[in-house]
Amino acid sequence: MGARGKKKIWTMAEYLILAVILLFLLFPLYWVLMTSFKTNMEAYRFPPTMVPEAPNVNSYISLFTEDNFFFIYYKNNFIVSGITAAVTLVLAVMSGYALSRFKIRWNRWIVAAFLSAQMFPIVSRMISLYDLLGKIHLINTRAGLILALTAAMLPFAITLMASFFDGIPRELEEAAIVDGAGRIQTLFQIVMPLVKSGMVAVGIYAFLMTWDDYLHAVTLIQNDSLRTLSAGVALRYLGELSYDWSKVNTISVVGILPIMFLFFFFQKYMVKGLVAGAVKG
Amino acid sequence: MGKHAQVRVPMTARERNDRIFAGALLLPSVLITVIFILVPVADSVIKSFLDFKVKNIISGTPGSWNHFGNYIKLFSSGRLGMAVAHTLVFVAAVVIAQFILGMILALILNSDIRFTRFVRSIMMAPWVVPTIISGLIWMWMYQPQYGLLKYLVGIFSGGKMTDFAILNDPNTALLGITIAALWKQIPLTTLLLVSGLTNVSADLLEAATIDGANGVKRFVYITIPSIMSVIKITVSMAIIENFKQFPLFWTMTGGGPDNATTTLAILSYREAFVSNNLGSGAAVTTVWMLLMIVVVFVYNRVFKDVEMN
Numbered sequence: 001m002g003a004r005g006k007k008k009i010w011t012m013a014e015y016l017i018l019a020v021i022l023l024f025l026l027f028p029l030y031w032v033l034m035t036s037f038k039t040n041m042e043a044y045r046f047p048p049t050m051v052p053e054a055p056n057v058n059s060y061i062s063l064f065t066e067d068n069f070f071f072i073y074y075k076n077n078f079i080v081s082g083i084t085a086a087v088t089l090v091l092a093v094m095s096g097y098a099l100s101r102f103k104i105r106w107n108r109w110i111v112a113a114f115l116s117a118q119m120f121p122i123v124s125r126m127i128s129l130y131d132l133l134g135k136i137h138l139i140n141t142r143a144g145l146i147l148a149l150t151a152a153m154l155p156f157a158i159t160l161m162a163s164f165f166d167g168i169p170r171e172l173e174e175a176a177i178v179d180g181a182g183r184i185q186t187l188f189q190i191v192m193p194l195v196k197s198g199m200v201a202v203g204i205y206a207f208l209m210t211w212d213d214y215l216h217a218v219t220l221i222q223n224d225s226l227r228t229l230s231a232g233v234a235l236r237y238l239g240e241l242s243y244d245w246s247k248v249n250t251i252s253v254v255g256i257l258p259i260m261f262l263f264f265f266f267q268k269y270m271v272k273g274l275v276a277g278a279v280k281g
Numbered sequence: 282m283g284k285h286a287q288v289r290v291p292m293t294a295r296e297r298n299d300r301i302f303a304g305a306l307l308l309p310s311v312l313i314t315v316i317f318i319l320v321p322v323a324d325s326v327i328k329s330f331l332d333f334k335v336k337n338i339i340s341g342t343p344g345s346w347n348h349f350g351n352y353i354k355l356f357s358s359g360r361l362g363m364a365v366a367h368t369l370v371f372v373a374a375v376v377i378a379q380f381i382l383g384m385i386l387a388l389i390l391n392s393d394i395r396f397t398r399f400v401r402s403i404m405m406a407p408w409v410v411p412t413i414i415s416g417l418i419w420m421w422m423y424q425p426q427y428g429l430l431k432y433l434v435g436i437f438s439g440g441k442m443t444d445f446a447i448l449n450d451p452n453t454a455l456l457g458i459t460i461a462a463l464w465k466q467i468p469l470t471t472l473l474l475v476s477g478l479t480n481v482s483a484d485l486l487e488a489a490t491i492d493g494a495n496g497v498k499r500f501v502y503i504t505i506p507s508i509m510s511v512i513k514i515t516v517s518m519a520i521i522e523n524f525k526q527f528p529l530f531w532t533m534t535g536g537g538p539d540n541a542t543t544t545l546a547i548l549s550y551r552e553a554f555v556s557n558n559l560g561s562g563a564a565v566t567t568v569w570m571l572l573m574i575v576v577v578f579v580y581n582r583v584f585k586d587v588e589m590n
Contacts (some may be wrong), residue, residue, distance in 0.1 A: 003590065011394065015394065016387060017385060017386075018389050018394070018400065022400065023469065024464065025404055025406070025464065026403065026406065026407075028407075028418045028422055029407070031418075031421070031422065031429060032418050044426070046427045046432065047432050048427060048429055050355065091309055091310045091313070094306040095306060098303040098304075098306035098307045099307070102299050102300065102302070102303035104300055104303055108432065110307060113311070113315075114314060117318040117319065119570075119573060119577070120570060121524070121525050121546065121566050121570065121573075123527065123549045123553065123565075123566050124321070124322055124549070124563070124567070124570065125317070125318060125322060125324045125325070126321075126553070126554075127321075127325045127328060127553050127559050127562050128321035128325040128328065130338070130554075131324075131559070132320075132321060132324070133340050147313065147317060149316030151313045151314055151316075151318050152317075154310050154314055158310060168378075183298075190469075211411060212411045212413075214413050214528040215528065215550075219554060221544075229411070229413075230412070230413040230528065231556060233417075234531075234532055235411060237584055238417075245421060246423070249417075249421060251414075251417075252414045252417050252418060255414050256409070257410060259408065259409050259410075259411065260409055260410075263405065264402070268400060271405075273473060274469075275473060275476040
């Protein structure tokens with residue numbers, strides 16, 4: 001066999017492996033979407049049907065009309081994730097700038113503290129926060145949950161943000177300071193516009209990771225009307241015995257959608273940011 | 282001498298102001314990290330040596346020293362050793378499989394085949410799916426009566442295995458969760474590895490080809506060393522993430538069947554928040570942290586040696 005034939009076989013093998021891995025990654029999403037359009041009768045049929053025979057949106061309608069709990073969880077998740085992302089972003093810009101620009105003596109210790117904070121198991125913190133937040137009356141409040149989540153997001157957000165500031169030449173700030181601009185003015189008017197894409201990456205990252213939270217919400221919130229999506233869904237819809245699978249799949253679809261839109265809309269920034277932060281940081 | 286003296290020059294007013302400004306910018310983040318992460322972690326280490334239950338919180342009484350009672354009980358009942366074993370098996374399996382599959386996918390996406398940009402974009406979809414929901418998705422795939430996996434296994438085994446329920450069998454439950462974890466994590470690993478691969482010097486690869494190195498040799502001697510730093514970070518992120526994995530286990534099996542998927546995360550949560558014995562849960566998390574420190578230390582050591590060679 002000639003070199004060309006060999007190369008052809010290689011390329012075909014590459015496409016084949018690519019197809020198999022993509023099938024593994026994408027088929028489950030297709031499956032959930034399809035199941036959400038089936039009736040429970042059809043969802044419980046064996047062997048399963050690949051495409052719904054009688055596609056319908058009954059489980060969506062019942063989710064939207066009967067179950068307002070789901071939307072309370074949903075709304076709470078938006079509030080908690082949105083505020084956490086905003087607070088994380090502001091703090092990460094401040095701290096990232098400080099770590100990138102001013103090489104003070106205890107920088108190394110601060111960075112070490114942030115890095116180690118990323119490693120500690122969440123349960124370990126929860127055991128103590130459950131007690132501590134109770135003492136300062138922040139248990140069962142959104143504020144307590146948001147603060148705990150912000151703390152969880154900060155270490156990575158700060159290192160990511162610092163790597164973006166590292167990419168901005170210092171000369172710009174020095175010129176601004178020579179022109180008589182104050183430090184805060186320099187940060188806000190000169191430097192921040194240059195790291196916009198980094199800020200988008202950090203903000204979306206924090207939103208995405210907070211949207212995913214389960215453990216914080218499930219331990220720090222006991223009041224059903226304050227629960228977030230993951231905790232609420234797990235506690236309310238995952239009964240021990242009989243699952244309403246059409247509804248569970250509908251919940252999955254509705255729970256994924258906003259985050260999927262957000263990600264694909266800002267994908268360019270996200271990917272660049274994550275790669276920059278992980279590879280440089 | 283002149284240079285040396287310059288270092289000792291007292292701080293100028295501007296330098297001092299810089300410090301104050303930097304300190305002010307860092308203060309809120311440092312405070313939040315200390316109050317909500319470092320203090321709680323230290324506090325839970327202390328609690329691990331105390332007899333401390335939920336009733337202590339309710340009545341406001343501090344825990345009492347119990348002579349390593351939490352540790353002794355966990356060790357002697359065999360639960361701790363079992364959870365450590367499950368955690369290590371899970372972490373090793375996910376990290377290794379994820380690295381191999383991610384690397385294969387990254388190499389394909391970095392070659393000159395078509396649609397790579399489109400694939401790079403859509404392959405990220407599982408990564409953004411919330412963990413709890415990815416658990417639900419796979420529970421539905423694995424569903425014991427009507428699940429797709431049962432159907433597929435039935436077909437591929439020629440009708441021999443008709444009641445395959447991966448999560449209900451202690452021998453396969455951990456595998457079931459491993460697959461779900463891989464599904465969610467392969468995209469990010471691939472993304473990071475692809476970004477490393479695109480930076481590998483094409484000149485170097487070409488020179489090696491001219492010198493007669495085949496594909497495997499080029500991969501081992503040029504590609505891998507060039508992306509070592511990316512590999513190191515990707516793998517260490519995966520190790521930490523999977524060490525901490527909780528929601529997948531909790532929703533998919535809750536640690537069962539017969540404790541086959543009880544990891545340190547599950548054991549600590551169950552001790553602390555189901556049995557309401559916070560001291561015992563804290564003992565598990567303390568062992569867990571020590572184990573993580575050891576693993577990360579060994580990992581860094583190994584990588585240092587590799588980089589030196």
